[in-house]
Amino acid sequence: MEYALFSAAELLGEDGPLARQIEGFTPRRPQQEMAEVVAKALEGKQTLVTEAGTGTGKTYAYLVPALLSGIKVIISTGTKHLQDQLYHRDLPLVKNALGISSRVALLKGRSNYLCLHRLHLFTQEGEASHGRLAGDLVKAQLWARQTSTGDISELGGVADDSPVWPRITSTADNCFGQGCPSFSKCHLMAARRQAQEADILVINHHLLLSDMALQEEGHGDLLPPAKAYILDEAHQLPETASRFFGRRVSGRQLLELARDSGAEQRNDAPDMLAIRDACQWLEKTVADFRLALGLGERRLAWRKVADMPPVALALEQLSRALADLEVELEPAAVRGKGLEHCFKRCGSLREQLAMFAEEASEDFVYWFEAYSRSFILSASPLEISENFQAYMECRPGAWIFTSATMAVGEHFDHFNHQLGLEMPASYRWESPFDFQRQALLYQPVGLPEPHDSGYTQAVIEESLPVLEASRGRAFLLFTSHRALKEAYSLLKDRIAFPLLVQGSAPRSELLRRFRALGNGVLLGTSSFWEGVDVRGEALSCVIIDKLPFASPGEPLLQARIEAIRRQGGNPFMDYQLPNAVIQLKQGVGRLIRDVHDRGVLMLCDPRLRSKSYGRLFLKSLPSIAQSQDIKEVEAFFQTG
Structure with a gap:
């Protein structure tokens, strides 16, 4: 049957294909109404804000019109768990019920994909032969030979907090891009190619906001262009966006730089021992800086500790250690892509760290988080509405924001103000539960x-x-x-x-x-x-x-x-x-x-x-x- 001739509401009705083919499906009037509103927004390239109470079935209410629209749609969810649920369960059910052959793809941030080059480097390190790390590495190596996607969520036998993950996945800091020796087999690049070709692309808010932040800095795009954007669990966006549009320096970033610089020096510049010494000095200053922030886990405004002599001295020594490593890496950068990349990372981190010595902008709030063994220094913008609006203007099309909890009372003013949305179409449905x-x-x-x-x-x-x-x-x-x-x-x-x-x-x-x-x-x-x-x-x-x-x-x-x-x-x-x-x-x-x-x-x-x-x-x-x-x-x- 050609379902394109039917409205989204009819397809979600008691005589529709979802009721006939999806076990446990119950037609709901609010769901049908929401589907009609979403279909209208997709067709008219509108900005739409909707709240649908628990039990409305908002996922199907936007999936049906999205699949019927015939345009490229990016769907963003609040968490990776919901992203996997949408891609692996909900989308296949609705696609099969409608008999639609749309191409769908799943795309996550780079830290969710196995990096074959970093797996190779880690395997060569002596540290990988000890304790829990060794057992997890063996599991990862076996899985690496079998996986077609490289999505680390497939490897259920390794805990989420295993120290092996940051060693065998990449970050924006340590990824070599096209200069990587494993680039032709890169799982992340394969996922991005599938994302380009897909009709429906499922991402999460972290990836969406990473794309916004990169575009703001003039570094290109992570996401392909689309005609429509559906943002589920949209109530999370303002708070998450304030982190992504800021700047941050973490102890983990600094230690990874030291570790990666040392590994690349051993591979490509074994005669340049001063790099090794500079890495060790950086590792020590990172540890000293963490101690200067005080005992226990803390989350405070940076100004509360910035002028304390131990913190100021530790920050100065940390900055100097980064500068010393940068000096040593500069002549080594010609020896290999890895060393060149570490040199650039070192300069970038030194510039970001300098922000906390100055606290130059009143538009940002500077703060830190101290953990048992690490820390994060963050500079977050007070307002993100201009950033968000600029991104929406760069990606014209339908923008649909939905959640079970966005309205205060019966109004969306608070949410709209935070994202800079001016007079969007707005609808609200109570939960159909009694x-x-x-x-x-x-x-x-x-x-x-x-x-x-x-x-x-x-x-x-x-x-x-x-x-x-x-x-x-x-x-x-x-x-x-x-x-x-x-x-x-x-x-x-x-x-x-x-x-x-x-x-x-x-x-x-x-x-x-x-x-x-x-x-x-x-x-x-x-x-x-x-x-x-x-x-x-x-x-x-x-x-x-x-x-x-x-x-x-x-x-x-x-x-x-x-x-x-x-x-x-x-x-x-x-x-x-x-x-x-x-x-x-x-x-x-x-x-x-x-x-x-x-x-x-x-x-x-x-x-x-x-x-x-x-x-x-x-x-x-x-x-x-x-x-x-x-x-x-x-x-x-x-x-x-």
Whole structure:
């Protein structure tokens, strides 16, 4: 049958091919309406902003018109996990149902692909013969002989945090491009060629923003041109973009430069021993600089430590070490492409490091993150709307932004302002789930203010009868790691249900255990507020300790608050409150994931009732029955 003669809404209807051929597919009116709006935007090359509540089926709502459009479409998702799901599961299902032979491709950032040259170099190093690294390297070598894509997600036997990955993948800093001896067999280049030829290309926001940043610097394109761009999980874009349009220098970058320079010196300039000495000096100054930033993990504005004598001295020595290495690499650059590339990297890193000695621009906020063994120095722009608009103008066509959580109340003003979108077409659909029947919102009374030292203990005391009523099967979502740790210590000896804690295992493993247990209680912070899908009875209760306002000590937030004040705005109403509303919507969205789900949402923060802005939070949530009586919670679970 020629489905091009049918509208997107008809194809998603109860008599359409998706209903007939995709198991479990349920026609939904909001999905059909969204598909029609997307089709119109694609045809008219419009900018479109849509919010589709959980259960709308927004993925199919944009895939059907995208596949029918006959134009090249780039679809960007929030995470690599969602990107893989879209490419490997959703797209094939819709393509097969529609009988469309469109060419589709998957493209990720370069660090997601095996680099054959770096694998070869690493294999030759003595370090590769020791411990865990050796075992992971053997697995990588065997896989390298079999893989056709080089996508590292294929190699399931090696942990995500294995130290082997940065040694056998490339970065923009250490990639040789066409000068690489393995260029003809490069997995990344093969993926980029397929991306050029595809009708539908699936990427993620990190790659999209990397392309924006490169284009801004005049370094060409990572992505092929397209006629339309569909950005799913678009609520993540403003925050992610602020990182990509900035500058950063990390301890890892500096150590990789030292390691790569040493390896290339041994290969192509064994007589130039001064390079080896300069590399060792750079490694020492990197370690000294990390120590100067203080003990423990920290995230602070750079100005808070920049003038401290130990930090200033360590930065000066680090800059000098980079300059010394650059001097030694310059005459060696003619010996080989690798040494030439290291020389250029050294100069680029030295220039970026100089930004932190000057803090020259008021349009940027300078900050640092210190980890147990490394650090990142970042300079992020306060506003990204001009950058984003410039990119959209360079890539004319339809631009479609969609998410389950973009509106504040019923309006998109906050999102539109952040990306510089002027009067886009906007639509919003509530979740089709029956929240009045499927869920109950419980707000306990008598809790102290969130800043009270006993607040977390009070939250746990109020949560215990709810957990008993729900028989476990709960997420406890916290706004800070400190609160999570305190909650764990308070709960571990007081409940009979299995307790799972963020950080004790990878997120995917914790979710696997949670689903398998059927009565688990999982404690999580930010990474469990979104992108987590647990359907069925295993998750029947979500408890949120506080309204998710960003920490006032967060350096980017501090700088934005100051900038809004300088412009005569209200930082709380214009920025902090809208962001917190969107984040709360994400957390609430974990509870009801299916038409058959049932559960209790417990919002502990008393500010929902005591502050005028509490109404905006509640207004932004689905229409849901509310209670302040624990007996109604118990009755809800007894009747389920």
